[in-house]
Amino acid sequence: MEELKNKVRELLKAGTVQAVIGYRAGSDEKTARVAFVRQPDEADGLILDPRCTDNLAVYLLKPEVKLLGKLAIVARPTTARTILQLASENQLADGQVIVLGVSADGKAVVELASFEALEKFVGQVPAGLTEEEKVLLAKIEGMSREERWAFWQSEFARCIKCYACRAACPMCYCSRCIVESNQPQWIPVSPHDEGNLEWHLVRAMHLAGRCLNCGFCAKACPMGIPLNLLTQRLAEEAKAAFGAVAGGSATGEYALSMFKADDKEGFIR
Amino acid sequence: MENDNKATGAFEPKLVAFVCNWCTYVGADLAGTSRLKYASNVRVIRLPCTGRIDFMLILKAFAQGMDGVIVSGCHPGDCHYTVGNYHARRRWILFRSLLDFAGIDVRRVHFAWVSAAEGAKWADLVNKVSGEVRELGPYKEYQGLAGKGIA
Numbered sequence: 223m224e225e226l227k228n229k230v231r232e233l234l235k236a237g238t239v240q241a242v243i244g245y246r247a248g249s250d251e252k253t254a255r256v257a258f259v260r261q262p263d264e265a266d267g268l269i270l271d272p273r274c275t276d277n278l279a280v281y282l283l284k285p286e287v288k289l290l291g292k293l294a295i296v297a298r299p300t301t302a303r304t305i306l307q308l309a310s311e312n313q314l315a316d317g318q319v320i321v322l323g324v325s326a327d328g329k330a331v332v333e334l335a336s337f338e339a340l341e342k343f344v345g346q347v348p349a350g351l352t353e354e355e356k357v358l359l360a361k362i363e364g365m366s367r368e369e370r371w372a373f374w375q376s377e378f379a380r381c382i383k384c385y386a387c388r389a390a391c392p393m394c395y396c397s398r399c400i401v402e403s404n405q406p407q408w409i410p411v412s413p414h415d416e417g418n419l420e421w422h423l424v425r426a427m428h429l430a431g432r433c434l435n436c437g438f439c440a441k442a443c444p445m446g447i448p449l450n451l452l453t454q455r456l457a458e459e460a461k462a463a464f465g466a467v468a469g470g471s472a473t474g475e476y477a478l479s480m481f482k483a484d485d486k487e488g489f490i491r
Numbered sequence: 492m493e494n495d496n497k498a499t500g501a502f503e504p505k506l507v508a509f510v511c512n513w514c515t516y517v518g519a520d521l522a523g524t525s526r527l528k529y530a531s532n533v534r535v536i537r538l539p540c541t542g543r544i545d546f547m548l549i550l551k552a553f554a555q556g557m558d559g560v561i562v563s564g565c566h567p568g569d570c571h572y573t574v575g576n577y578h579a580r581r582r583w584i585l586f587r588s589l590l591d592f593a594g595i596d597v598r599r600v601h602f603a604w605v606s607a608a609e610g611a612k613w614a615d616l617v618n619k620v621s622g623e624v625r626e627l628g629p630y631k632e633y634q635g636l637a638g639k640g641i642a
Binding site: 430 | 542589601
């Protein structure tokens with residue numbers, strides 16, 4: 223922890239960066255919130271513990287955050303993968319952000335100034351679903367189609383269309399989202415069964431092959447809809463069908479940005 | 492929306508086909524000029540390329556009362572824009588798995604390659620899909636969503 227605070231002070235004092243995005247204590251002992259540290263002495267308020275689960279990469283592309291100047295960001299491996307995926311989509315340039323990489327156990331902090339260093343950092347941590355996540359996915363896949371329909375209908379019925387999932391997602395950076403389009407109005411605005419289904423399918427499809435599985439969307443959902451299951455399913459499919467895994471490289475292609483002439487499918491007539 | 496056969500009163504599926512301008516649309520045209528008779532259940536919507544066929548179109552088709560959807564374009568390697576259908580194919584692979592995971596009946600969504608010379612394949616495809624969707628019956632599950640009102 224002291225190591226992180228010292229690094230932050232150092233970076234700000236030397237003027238290497240103008241702001242550091244990290245975590246500070248939330249309104250109670252169970253929560254953490256984002257901290258934008260701009261003065262060396264503000265580094266004392268930083269925390270780094272199991273509460274700090276948010277994917278802070280979501281702030282990197284916000285215009286008001288970019289105005290702060292050059293940034294450093296506290297990043298666990300998933301956030302680091304997010305940054306690489308953003309880079310591969312040309313949203314971040316090499317050297318634009320300094321990553322303070324935190325190891326999975328939250329103890330060691332390393333300064334990663336280039337994408338190359340970042341790629342090495344994420345390469346040491348296995349990507350993909352955890353065993354519990356796989357079990358839950360398999361449980362839903364094991365249902366009959368009618369059961370799956372009923373399961374998702376009951377989940378989506380709770381959606382209030384607050385778009386917290388979108389706001390929480392670092393990969394949802396379009397300045398104009400499909401749900402804001404009203405000519406044509408693709409997705410009804412009100413929380414309505416048809417529009418709810420369409421919204422969740424569109425969200426998942428727009429994240430297909432890009433989702434880093436940080437799970438922030440599901441954590442942000444005030445209605446507790448497990449909507450990261452949809453993107454997890456797509457990530458598994460992209461891996462199985464194309465061998466594509468998001469967030470491994472700053473220059474690589476992802477599942478839907480490329481194709482192979484011999485992509486296999488068994489359903490096209 | 493009444494889909495039933497006026498003469499017999501039996502259910503007739505409503506199908507929409509999103510086809511590319513360069514291959515399948517011309518193939519369907521060939522079926523017509525060759526006087527091939529095929530099921531009249533399909534409404535053809537022409538788009539520039541299969542790469543343009545947004546998955547939202549498929550969802551909207553069901554919401555608007557379709558019982559089945561056909562998506563068809565040029566064979567791999569024959570795309571007018573060189574690679575549009577390759578990109579489309581990847582998207583279909585993922586989209587189809589998402590539909591299935593969400594509990595949507597993937598037997599109602601059919602993907603095909605029909606070239607400009609395959610008028611007979613087009614006629615056969617429409618006949619087969621009409622038959623299969625007729626067996627499945629109207630897609631009330633999805634069509635019912637719009638009528639349910641605000642949750």
